[in-house]
Amino acid sequence: MTVEFGALGLILLFPLIGVLFNLFLGARLGRRWVNIVGPGVIFIAFALGIWAFAKILSMPAGSELHYKLWDWIEGGSFHVEFGLRIDALSAVMVLIVTGIGAFIHLYSDGYMAHDADYARFFTYMNLFALAMLILVLADNLLMMFVGWEGVGLCSYLLIAFWYSNPEFAYNGRKAFIANRVGDAGFILGMLTIIAVLGHGGVWSLDFGTIHRHLGLFTTTTATVACLLLFLGATGKSAQIPLYVWLPDAMVGPTPVSALIHAATMVTAGVYMVARLNFLYMLAPSAMMVVATIGAVTALFAGTIAIVQSDIKKVLAYSTISQLGYMFLGVGSGAFAAGIFHVMTHAFFKGLLFLCAGSVIHGLGGEQDMTRMGGLRKVMPITFWTMLIATIAISAIPPFSGFFSKDMILAGAYGSGHFGLWIIGVITAGITGFYMFRLLFLTFFGESRVDPERLHHAHESPPVMTIPLIVLAIAAAIGGWVGLPDGFLWGDLFSRFLAPTVGTFTPTVATPGVLLSVIALAISIVGIIIAWVLYIWMPGLPYLIAWRAKALYTLLLQKYYIDQFYNLIVTRPLFFVSNWILHRGVDRFAIDGTVNGTGIALETSGAIARRSETGNIQHYAFIYLLGVIGIVAYYLFLVMR
């Protein structure tokens, strides 16, 4: 059942109002107005989102709300419109985006209280919310791509928010470019879909239309399309090989990291795969690729997170790792599980970042965990909320992370990816380890804080702590909507999503609870190791680092991937562009030919000019040459 629902337009309208307000009036009307309008519009959007969600709930399963804004692109026979739609999947996403977004906006009021550029900040933030909502509300791939690139833009702008620092600016650009590489794949993916459908006389990118005409796809075409789109997802959701931008993105203001680089934008790839689940289901090998990339990324990023000392970097790699989980989930066919993890992750990772932000804020900008410690007393609320988040991400029941991660691992196992399941489980242990390492280094033990900073250290103001508390509650109990089937109310979440993303049916018999217990055990082992190394024997990590120096350096240098890209892509590109193309081809070859022609003409002119010696008899001689030529020609004609 599809119902036209005008309020969908309003969901977009309010963030847009926010953007315009902050852009044009923000700086003039002052901080007070910005602080109200900035978060306010998102809260309104949140309320509208709840309304739409309630509407969906009240309608039969599988219903969707639709609202066409206007016809958009038509070219040849191809046609897409600017249309919005909400079904179960996007309803969940809208709530995540507006809900968490609203609280992070609120938090930002406090976090950005001392920044002169607050109006610009909220402009970007509201713009981000707008783009993200377009992304999740889009009723076709192309419009989704508008949001997709829009959030990328906002990410770029916000990473480079403190533009005076050239490194920050560089990181912003790096994010945008990495995303663009993925987006190129995304575009090709869309084109493939259009071509396949168009071949059958269908010229649209509408999700519903694609779904209805799945028959036009062969396995090959579906695989190609899915893989290309997934390339886009690896960019946006920071998976191998395009993840490199995300850790560097942490130089942006922390609320940005929380909202964009943890809770919402980076999960867009997962959302896209889930949204196109029907297409992916046609392409088992593409699914396999998605799952494998997800699992490998999860492990890979987790290992790097172990040795990082920058609190936000740890969280960044953790995010990449968790995103890997989500892809493992959707790649295994457990789409609901993936989205479920998107949600819980949004709670706890958003919270983790906000807490980290609170710490950084409290310490006047310090991000190095080796210069923290013992902050438990100074920032109690931050500590407690962060503890909840850490437990949640470490997948300890009954906190939310446990349920979603469990569902994903079950999916991986159930779809027959046994190897990937093992990677997932190991990663769970690593997650527990590095997260508690972070917690211990920050809040426990002796304070290693610069005394100057410690002097000013303080708990954050309520405007920041309230969002912490709200999110902490969500992180704690948010997973209860997706309990294992047969336990209390069971898996409400998957049932709700089922009409949209289908139900996961295992191909391999799963040993049920045993799987959960194994994963849980490994997580706890990770936590215990963290406790041993950072509370019980704090000297030990240094010893290990010293002993396994090669491995330690490898991890610390993030497997040298940045350097690798630099060596094989960036430098050759510049070298070729400058020396071969610009100087070699353009200046030397082409312009050389052009100018050479000119010079040759002038030179021959200068030479020919010498025939005009001024001497009459030379002239007569030249004349005679002409005479001889003509006479010879006519004699030739006569003789012939």
Next chain:
Amino acid sequence: MKPLSLASINFAWLPILPLIIVAVAAMVVLLAGVGVEDEESEGLGWLTLASLGVAFIFALGLVGGTGVAFAGEIAVDGFSAFFQLLILVAAAFVVLMSLDYAGENRLSGAEYYSLILFSTLGMMLMATAGDLIVIFLGLETMSIAVYALAGMRRRDPRSNEAAIKYFLLGAFSTGFLLYGIALIYGATGTVKLAPIHAALSASMAGNPLLLLGLGMLLIGFGFKVAAVPFHTWTPDVYEGAPTPVTAFMATGVKIGAFAGFVRVFMVNLGPISTHWHAALWVLAAITMTAGNLIALVQTNIKRMLAYSAIAHAGYLLVGMTAAAAYAGSAIMYYLIGYAFTNLGAFAVVIAVERRGAAAGDSISDYRGLARRSPALAAAMAIFLLSLTGVPPLAGFVGKFYIFSAALRSGYVGLVVIAVLNSVTSAYYYFSVIVAIYMQEGGLGHPTLSTRPALAAAIGLAVLATILIGIYPEPYVSAASSAFNSALGAGFMHMTAMLH
């Protein structure tokens, strides 16, 4: 041999009335000028102008005529009328731009203006001739007068040198032309054009006298129209001669020469065009190319315009190569536009020159002209653009017409060469524009306000260059009906043959 019968001669005076007027005027001016100071020759100029005007009016009356007069020595047709009119206009422009110049440069007015009239007479005679000998006479009348004109600045060694070079090479060349006439005479038994044409129709291919005669005629005309390699005199003479005379040589002489050339070759030797178009093809190609290449490196504007004139002769030869009715009218149209453009350009050269000296002819003297004298600069820019062949100016339509004709006759290669040459020529024409508009420095302030006649000449030339370009229709029809009338009823088969 027929006995001479006065009745058969057909003394039709009316067709040669313009010639008579010009001839009489030449003598009147010469006589009237006795005792007139060199600085005060303007009156004589006006007299000359008036007589040219009268001749123009009578020449207008010839339009549409057909037939021959004086036993075929004089051709009475649109072709002659067309060229007479054009030559008269060119001469009038030259007089107009000489009015101040002659006084300023102390040229002896009586001789100067009468020589102009005499050479005009020669040109008109060439255009009107129905006989090779009359063409020869016309050519010599024109040339001898112009030799003297080139040396009018008697105390200027450069002017002397121009005159002597022109004279010697001209006389040398006359020998070839005459020899050619003699050979043709030997081959066909006549020097009258119409009977030659008739004789050719009875196949004479391979006649050695005819072919060699053809070659010699080519050489002779080639010299007058400044085709490479018979062009060598052109730059030196153009540079050394007084500028109005240069203008006259670049336009009047060239028009007159082409009038004869076209009439002899395209009209009367048309039936054997297979025997001359290959030679003309080569001449056209090297003329365009050499002219443009050497023009690239010139620093003196008159010399540059001389090479440009050579190049334009090349374009005209492209038209001749095409050898057809449409090509004939293309050439004639081209000459109209070419005449006005070049007259205008030389008028600007006169305006920029320092009075009484040859200085001011360097292209670098044009630097900053746009600031000092915007109108003059704009006029020069328009002339140069027209010479380049930029639409919608006269030069463009002319080139278009010529290229069309050549393509229609199938000379794709030649047109490509011409096109590439046009591009080359853009470089040096535009270099002058660069000097005028984009560089600073140069000579002092040229004034037009004290030389109203010169200003009028430039203004009229600008107007003509633009008008002929954007509204070519009447000129095109004039040219084509003129040429067709020369072809006449008896020659119609030529068009058919060329299709």
Next chain:
Amino acid sequence: MVPLPYMMALSAIVFVIGVAGFITRRNILIMFMSVELMLNAVNLAFIGLASRLGTMDGQVIVFFVMTVAAAEAAVGLAIIISVFRNRETVRADELNLLKW
């Protein structure tokens, strides 16, 4: 009567002598005389052809040519004189103010 080919050959030879003289002699006056030689060679040809063809045209032409040559000579000599006045030379290779 002299056969035509002889006439034509003589005419051609004289013409070539004229051309050669024009090109080789440095003195302007002699160059001019060479030109006269060329013209007279042509005259010879005209006369020969006229007698062979039996028309008057050729002979008439010769008169025209002689007249024109005279006119040319008049103007030419005047020019040569004025050159000599200014430059005090009648050598062709010394007249090269104008070149290139």
Next chain:
Amino acid sequence: MGSGILTATIFVPLLGAAFVMIQRDERAVWNSAFIFSLVPLALSFYLFAAFNPHSADYQFVEQYQWIPQFGISYHLGVDGISLLLVLLTTILITLSLLYSGGGDISERPREFCFFMLVLETGLLGTLLSIDVFLFYVFWEVMLIPMYFLIGIWGHGRKVYAAIKFVLFTMVGSLLMLAAIIYLVLQAQHHFGRLSFDLPLLYQVPLTQTQGEWLFAAFALAFAIKVPIFPLHTWLPDAHTEAPTAGSVILAGVMLKMGTYGFLRFAIPLFPAVALEAVPVFLALAIVGIIYGALVAMVQPDLKRLVAYSSVSHLGFVILGIFALDPAGVEGAIYQMLNHGISTGALFLLVGMLYMRRHTREISEFGGLWKSVPIYAGVFMVVMLSSVGLPGLNGFVGEFLILLGTYLHSWLAAVFAVTGVILGALYLLWTYERVMFGPITHAVNETIADLSGREIAVMVPLIALMLFMGLYPKPLIDRMAPSVEKMLVPIRVAELQRDQQHHSSALARLFDLDNQSSLSRGLLRGRAGEGVPEASSGVREVLNDRVLDERAGERLAIQKMAAK
């Protein structure tokens, strides 16, 4: 015949040019030039509004005899392909004049306005001519004012740049003139009358060799103008040394004349040859896209960088055109408009910077955001438009082009899509170096932000970027019928080619899955759900044919299988 509105559009600027020349006061010069440029702007808006979007024919046609001896007439008309370019021209000229009056041009303003207005006449005339001769006249006319604009008001090696521009263009255009004449003579040969009228010339039957040479001549002229690699080197010089307004018009409008020429002349006149040449042009377009972007990346001079970016963007346009698919061609036209707006805006912005600092070296800047935030913000939007961010205009064109290309050759689309990445790379890097980072040169701290006039120049452009990005429908609707019509001869040529293939090559029978582009183009229905909805009569006819063809193929396969 005709309302005269097109004549008015073309020649009012010329009147204006004459009018400004008699103005003595400098202010009056600027004002009158601006007002005169508003007239064609208003007229072109009227054209846009009154244009019948359902017709593929020329509209507002005017025709008068001009040079009847040559079959040349003064024949004007506007169709979906030229309509929008006319609008673009009038908009950019007006804005350029508005901008230039704000201090950018201080020397000889009268001549400047004169040449700008003459230029407008030339540009509009080129777009609106149906008679080929008339077209050629305007084509050359637009060259001259631009030459003066670069040569007089330019910077640095302006004279070199100006003459290079002229000579490059002339080589192509004069050869094209020869080709035009040749074509007309062929027409005369076939139809018995001289005519330069384009619709007639479309019908001229040509031999293969004739077609190839003529196409080559036309294509060369247009390729130089576009410019297509490797004929592009006049562009960086001309763009860089030109005054700001000159660069805007040069990049914004004049380059489009090349691509317009392909659409109007080179392709429809010689469809069969164009079809053969597709691989060459696709390859050159791709090289241009990548090459332009890479070379732009390493330019130290802002304006040069933007200039090379034009090479890259125009590569996209060529790609779309030679996809020879409605989507691709529509995208290409759209991209022409986009490029005009975005690159025009970029040149304006660089000019504004130059006016303040008298340098365009990127290394002279850095951290400008702090001192000129409005400028930086505007620059950001313009840059994003140029990058092709969805939601802004650039994306629509780029996407349609890629779509058209993909339908023709997926491989070409794969290569071309790298341009999307590289475009972002060099523009963002530039932005970063200019706007971000600390202020490295003390002078940059005190430069003034945008003035009211400058904002007034930029606002319409930014509005257009947004509008065209979000609601391209009214524009595409107007161009669609003309594009379809233009492609009909291509479809016919494809059909003929395929027929030859079919009769000879049995192997193709196995190639059922690999649809010929013909049937793909034909089986396309708008917003079609299943049943293709043919949009023109020709299409329907061809449709039947294709279905037959496919049935035949199937039959043949069955026979083969039976053996």
